[in-house]
Amino acid sequence: MRFGWILSPAAHAGLIAGVLAWPSLFAPPLPELSPDSAIVPVDVVTFADKSNVKAVGAVAPKSEEPPQPEPEGAPQPKEEAAAPEPEALAEADAPPVKKPEKKAEKPKRDKLDFDQLALLLDRSAPDAGQRRPQSSPDAAPGDTPRQAFGGQEALTVSERDALRAQLRECWRSPVDMPNPERLIVRVRIELNRDGSLARQPQPVSPANPASADPPLRVAAENALRAVRVCAPFTLPPEKYERWREIIFTFDPREMVQ
Amino acid sequence: MSALRRLIALVFAACLAALAPAPAFAALEVDITRGHLNPMPVAVPDFAAPGGGGGQIGKDVARVVRANLERSGLFRSINPEAFIEKIGDVNQTPRFPDWRIVNAQALVAGQSTPLPDGRVRIEFRLWDVSGENAVVGRQYATTPENWRRIAHKISDEVYKQLTGENGYFDTRVVFVAESGPRTRRTKRLAIMDQDGANPSFLTSGDYQVLTPRFSPTTQQITYMSYETGRPRVYLFNLENSRQEVLGDFPSMTFAPRFTPDGAAVLLTQEAGGNSDIYRMDLRRRRLERLTNHPGIDTSPSASPDGAQIVFNSDRGGAPQLYVMGADGSNPKRVSFGEGRYMTPVWSPRGDLIAFTKQTGGRFAIGVMRPDGSGERILSESYLDEGPTWSPNGRVIMFFREARPGAGPSIWSVDLTGQNLRRVQTPGDASDPAWSPLLP
Numbered sequence: 001m002r003f004g005w006i007l008s009p010a011a012h013a014g015l016i017a018g019v020l021a022w023p024s025l026f027a028p029p030l031p032e033l034s035p036d037s038a039i040v041p042v043d044v045v046t047f048a049d050k051s052n053v054k055a056v057g058a059v060a061p062k063s064e065e066p067p068q069p070e071p072e073g074a075p076q077p078k079e080e081a082a083a084p085e086p087e088a089l090a091e092a093d094a095p096p097v098k099k100p101e102k103k104a105e106k107p108k109r110d111k112l113d114f115d116q117l118a119l120l121l122d123r124s125a126p127d128a129g130q131r132r133p134q135s136s137p138d139a140a141p142g143d144t145p146r147q148a149f150g151g152q153e154a155l156t157v158s159e160r161d162a163l164r165a166q167l168r169e170c171w172r173s174p175v176d177m178p179n180p181e182r183l184i185v186r187v188r189i190e191l192n193r194d195g196s197l198a199r200q201p202q203p204v205s206p207a208n209p210a211s212a213d214p215p216l217r218v219a220a221e222n223a224l225r226a227v228r229v230c231a232p233f234t235l236p237p238e239k240y241e242r243w244r245e246i247i248f249t250f251d252p253r254e255m256v257q
Numbered sequence: 258m259s260a261l262r263r264l265i266a267l268v269f270a271a272c273l274a275a276l277a278p279a280p281a282f283a284a285l286e287v288d289i290t291r292g293h294l295n296p297m298p299v300a301v302p303d304f305a306a307p308g309g310g311g312g313q314i315g316k317d318v319a320r321v322v323r324a325n326l327e328r329s330g331l332f333r334s335i336n337p338e339a340f341i342e343k344i345g346d347v348n349q350t351p352r353f354p355d356w357r358i359v360n361a362q363a364l365v366a367g368q369s370t371p372l373p374d375g376r377v378r379i380e381f382r383l384w385d386v387s388g389e390n391a392v393v394g395r396q397y398a399t400t401p402e403n404w405r406r407i408a409h410k411i412s413d414e415v416y417k418q419l420t421g422e423n424g425y426f427d428t429r430v431v432f433v434a435e436s437g438p439r440t441r442r443t444k445r446l447a448i449m450d451q452d453g454a455n456p457s458f459l460t461s462g463d464y465q466v467l468t469p470r471f472s473p474t475t476q477q478i479t480y481m482s483y484e485t486g487r488p489r490v491y492l493f494n495l496e497n498s499r500q501e502v503l504g505d506f507p508s509m510t511f512a513p514r515f516t517p518d519g520a521a522v523l524l525t526q527e528a529g530g531n532s533d534i535y536r537m538d539l540r541r542r543r544l545e546r547l548t549n550h551p552g553i554d555t556s557p558s559a560s561p562d563g564a565q566i567v568f569n570s571d572r573g574g575a576p577q578l579y580v581m582g583a584d585g586s587n588p589k590r591v592s593f594g595e596g597r598y599m600t601p602v603w604s605p606r607g608d609l610i611a612f613t614k615q616t617g618g619r620f621a622i623g624v625m626r627p628d629g630s631g632e633r634i635l636s637e638s639y640l641d642e643g644p645t646w647s648p649n650g651r652v653i654m655f656f657r658e659a660r661p662g663a664g665p666s667i668w669s670v671d672l673t674g675q676n677l678r679r680v681q682t683p684g685d686a687s688d689p690a691w692s693p694l695l696p
Binding site: 188 | 283285286287288289290291292293294295362385387388417418419420421422672673
């Protein structure tokens with residue numbers, strides 16, 4: 001404690017000196033951080049669907065950014081990854097059901113995927129959805145995936161909007177129920193690399209839909225149905241770690257006039 | 258110096274680390290704020306008849322369930338020709354992939370079995386196709402002639418499970434059946450199922466009958482009749498077909514409507530050229546005056562909690578809607594749009610008031626909140642009049658004369674205004690009144 005009066009000014013002086021000396025200090029690169037990893041990814045959470053922040057007049061393409069290679073392990077493992085799904089067939093007591101399941105799964109997937117694609121292409125406005133997850137060479141600055149700490153890559157605004165656009169076609173909004181403002185439902189999903197559900201979606205809130213009041217129970221069931229019907233999701237494979245687990249909040253308030 | 262450098266570098270590294278994003282593997286949070294309102298695709302294959310016989314009943318029940326769900330506007334019945342799996346036994350888990358291929362989100366599978374005593378057992382299961390689980394299952398034993406009601410009960414159960422609201426299919430509608438030339442019109446009280454099936458007459462055509470209203474709690478109807486020559490309010494008991502005049506007053510009474518508890522009838526009485534609103538207690542048969550104003554006050558309708566009454570009055574000039582306390586206190590005008598507002602009816606859900614509105618020589622059916630805000634027109638024609646609510650407050654029936662001189666017909670429209678349909682009646686029909694769910 002006796003040296004407190006010495007330590008304090010010393011530390012302050014040190015800090016000021018540090019700030020002043022920063023540029024020179026920085027010359028030798030820091031051991032753990034590479035300069036371009038020092039960009040903190042900003043997660044933009046609640047954007048409306050129209051909020052595609054992509055620049056209108058194409059900004060000079062980021063040529064120095066190496067085009068994102070097709071991720072190594074990821075490319076369409078549709079067939080293999082489809083396999084885990086049937087195991088989620090919890091209480092089906094009739095074993096013969098399983099056989100036709102696998103065969104039939106494929107056509108459904110292809111069909112859904114195609115529909116989804118068509119729907120996205122349909123969206124004529126420079127709106128959500130038109131940007132496929134694989135970032136193309138003409139990506140606007142906001143769309144460039146950036147390396148973050150721990151190897152995570154944030155989803156860009158347009159990637160999020162594309163995901164929302166997929167859900168919009170699958171989610172039956174409870175806006176026509178009495179007091180829809182209160183029917184907010186949260187659902188957690190875990191995904192395989194191909195965007196299919198790794199397991200059954202889990203209700204987060206209400207945690208137990210069966211015991212909720214009827215309108216809330218139905219709202220929760222509709223949310224669970226939406227993610228089941230929408231899967232597989234189209235998401236950028238190189239950011240798999242980032243979207244492996246998603247919590248959707250289904251919130252009808254914006255649709256209430 | 259190098260030690261200080263390292264210290265400062267560490268301080269900065271710590272600061273940056275504090276700003277780093279959430280730890281690896283945190284779930285991505287995504288808000289979904291836009292959805293669709295498309296009808297849910299539902300598969301209702303013909304009910305199986307594993308025990309032989311009864312096959313026609315199974316087909317008929319499934320057909321009525323399909324029609325009910327489709328008519329609600331909330332469901333789309335998938336064409337049975339597209340179905341892959343043929344359900345042979347309702348107790349077997351369906352092959353869900355077969356139903357996903359036809360895009361069914363729900364599956365109603367059922368069967369009918371004749372019983373030794375001549376009755377028939379009808380059972381069904383509702384399956385969630387994407388979740389691959391049974392939602393609900395029920396069975397009913399009844400006489401074969403009663404198959405329609407079973408179909409309505411099944412429809413109600415499916416509706417309730419999939420929407421979270423009570424259904425309205427096992428209900429009836431009273432209406433005024435009209436026939437004959439315009440100058441000598443016969444108007445009889447008639448009743449039918451909600452889908453127009455089983456129509457029958459309740460009164461003979463010897464006298465005119467108007468404005469029937471169903472009791473929300475009993476199988477009783479109140480209406481206005483000219484049976485004695487002077488317009489009077491009557492009660493009709495559907496269980497024993499008896500009718501009685503409701504209070505013997507010297508003056509004219511009309512526009513009756515039950516209170517939500519079924520214990521009283523609100524009506525209008527005209528005395529000395531002035532119409533006011535009264536409440537008639539059905540047990541004590543006492544009449545209590547609720548309004549006292551030189552203007553014409555009529556068409557009273559109580560809120561579901563019984564605390565308020567909406568009515569129509571021309572006290573401000575043209576007919577407008579007013580809301581007052583159940584005892585007649587604090588009447589407040591709630592309609593302010595252009596035109597004349599008539600026949601207000603409080604929704605059984607409590608959130609809306611339906612009305613007839615006349616503007617520019619045309620009539621419309623609309624809804625507004627009880628404070629008068631959020632007015633929406635659901636349907637409009639040369640003459641749309643007399644709204645009545647389904648017991649769940651989601652659908653409105655009314656009658657329409659499409660053009661001058663055209664006979665009236667009954668129509669239904671849901672709260673979105675998108676689902677307008679004609680209800681089949683044997684002839685011209687007006688003034689529908691929806692029953693509560695049958696017991």
